[in-house]
Amino acid sequence: MQVYRCALLRFLRDGRAVFDQDGLLAVAAVAGKCGRVAAAGPWCELHSRYQGAPVTHWPGRIIAPGFVDLHVHFPQTDVIGSPAAGLLPWLENYTFPHESRFADGNYAASVAQVFLDELLRNGVTTALAFATSHPASVDALMGEAAARRLRLVAGKVLQDRNSPDGVRDETEQSLRDTETLIGRWHGNGRLGYAITPRFAPSCSAAQLRGAGELAARYPDVWIQSHVAENKDEIRWARELFPDARSYLSIYDDFGLMRERAIYAHCIHFDDEDRALMRSTGAAAAVSPTSNLFLGSGFFDYEGADRVGFQYGLASDVGGGTSFSPFHTMLAAYYVGREGQTKPGVSLSPQALWWQHTAGAARALGLEGVIGNLQPGCEADFVVLNPQATPLLARKTAQAGSLDELLFALIVLGDDRVIERTVIA
Numbered sequence: 013m014q015v016y017r018c019a020l021l022r023f024l025r026d027g028r029a030v031f032d033q034d035g036l037l038a039v040a041a042v043a044g045k046c047g048r049v050a051a052a053g054p055w056c057e058l059h060s061r062y063q064g065a066p067v068t069h070w071p072g073r074i075i076a077p078g079f080v081d082l083h084v085h086f087p088q089t090d091v092i093g094s095p096a097a098g099l100l101p102w103l104e105n106y107t108f109p110h111e112s113r114f115a116d117g118n119y120a121a122s123v124a125q126v127f128l129d130e131l132l133r134n135g136v137t138t139a140l141a142f143a144t145s146h147p148a149s150v151d152a153l154m155g156e157a158a159a160r161r162l163r164l165v166a167g168k169v170l171q172d173r174n175s176p177d178g179v180r181d182e183t184e185q186s187l188r189d190t191e192t193l194i195g196r197w198h199g200n201g202r203l204g205y206a207i208t209p210r211f212a213p214s215c216s217a218a219q220l221r222g223a224g225e226l227a228a229r230y231p232d233v234w235i236q237s238h239v240a241e242n243k244d245e246i247r248w249a250r251e252l253f254p255d256a257r258s259y260l261s262i263y264d265d266f267g268l269m270r271e272r273a274i275y276a277h278c279i280h281f282d283d284e285d286r287a288l289m290r291s292t293g294a295a296a297a298v299s300p301t302s303n304l305f306l307g308s309g310f311f312d313y314e315g316a317d318r319v320g321f322q323y324g325l326a327s328d329v330g331g332g333t334s335f336s337p338f339h340t341m342l343a344a345y346y347v348g349r350e351g352q353t354k355p356g357v358s359l360s361p362q363a364l365w366w367q368h369t370a371g372a373a374r375a376l377g378l379e380g381v382i383g384n385l386q387p388g389c390e391a392d393f394v395v396l397n398p399q400a401t402p403l404l405a406r407k408t409a410q411a412g413s414l415d416e417l418l419f420a421l422i423v424l425g426d427d428r429v430i431e432r433t434v435i436a
């Protein structure tokens with residue numbers, strides 16, 4: 013048993029945050045297994061249970077759940093900050109040419125190391141990640157994640173049309189490769205596999221159908237894709253699938269909407285789309301820095317809450333501009349303020365933080381497993397330094413409530429706040 017004494021942030025099932033100024037986190041370590049939270053709460057109530065256990069004391073610091081990035085592209089680590097008029101020219105001019113390099117497994121492994129180091133430096137302990145269309149890119153990322161004992165979910169991108177040489181795959185082979193990779197990686201230690209159609213415009217009907225068949229055969233495998241991000245993209249998807257009711261319903265028509273299906277962006281939705289998200293149990297990966305950078309639009313928090321579908325926060329690097337969850341939470345706040353007609357509960361600092369931890373975990377179907385520090389959770393956590401910069405030290409010292417403290421960290425924080433990241 014390892015006991016930590018420190019301020020402690022965790023979440024109740026309803027999303028409300030609990031903060032213990034003088035907290036105790038007890039982690040039970042079992043040889044060869046993932047360490048789990050045995051107890052979390054006020055030091056004064058719990059410490060007598062752990063007499064004799066070694067105590068690590070971090071005065072002035074805050075232990076908080078590791079962040080969960082619900083949508084990120086590991087091969088786009090070096091694509092961050094590539095300017096374009098919008099999504100489609102950005103894909104064509106920067107992203108596809110760059111992703112073609114990941115056919116080389118050694119190159120993919122070198123970028124995977126940088127990517128995972130960047131996640132950890134920023135306090136992200138779980139990500140749902142796109143690789144590229146090359147199976148070697150999945151092997152590289154999974155191998156590096158396993159070496160770090162990370163819980164990571166990733167998949168080979170499916171894109172058998174409207175994609176240039178170098179990234180385009182072949183329908184039958186892409187589905188065989190996906191099944192092989194599921195067998196190799198899904199449930200291997202802490203790793204999981206996600207069936208990954210890039211987006212409907214890059215996939216033939218046959219490829220989407222095959223992906224849906226795999227999703228039915230492997231119900232606990234994840235699904236990830238993009239939807240309703242950009243107006244030109246939507247028009248194109250509708251032209252390619254004229255019988256579908258909407259862009260989102262293309263995925264439903266091919267059996268790709270269910271629990272554990274995560275769709276990035278979900279910006280330009282109507283209420284039927286929102287109801288389809290809710291009824292199928294799919295979730296949105298809200299990617300605000302990407303949506304602002306590529307000029308895609310603004311996720312409609314009010315619409316999502318009114319209809320009641322699940323969502324969580326994501327960096328969407330490299331359309332997104334930062335690996336830092338603080339930057340993502342702040343951008344989500346800006347995006348949510350756009351067009352807001354009444355004070356939004358979803359934009360409180362506690363809610364934003366929840367959307368990047370326990371809420372994102374719930375969207376993944378991993379509530380009670382990651383993204384929180386309640387008993388039974390896997391012990392992935394960060395140690396935050398609220399004095400990481402002079403301005404943060406002043407601002408957090410003046411915080412009169414938990415909301416004020418969290419807001420100071422969201423607005424002023426970045427990787428400097430993450431003093432350490434502890435994995436299981």
Ligand code: GUN
Nearest residue numbers: 107210211238302328331
């Ligand atoms: N749509 C299809 N591919 C991509 C991608 O790589 N990034 C984003 N943001 N949208 C996409």
Ligand code: ZN
Nearest residue numbers: 085238276328
């Ligand atoms: Zn994306």
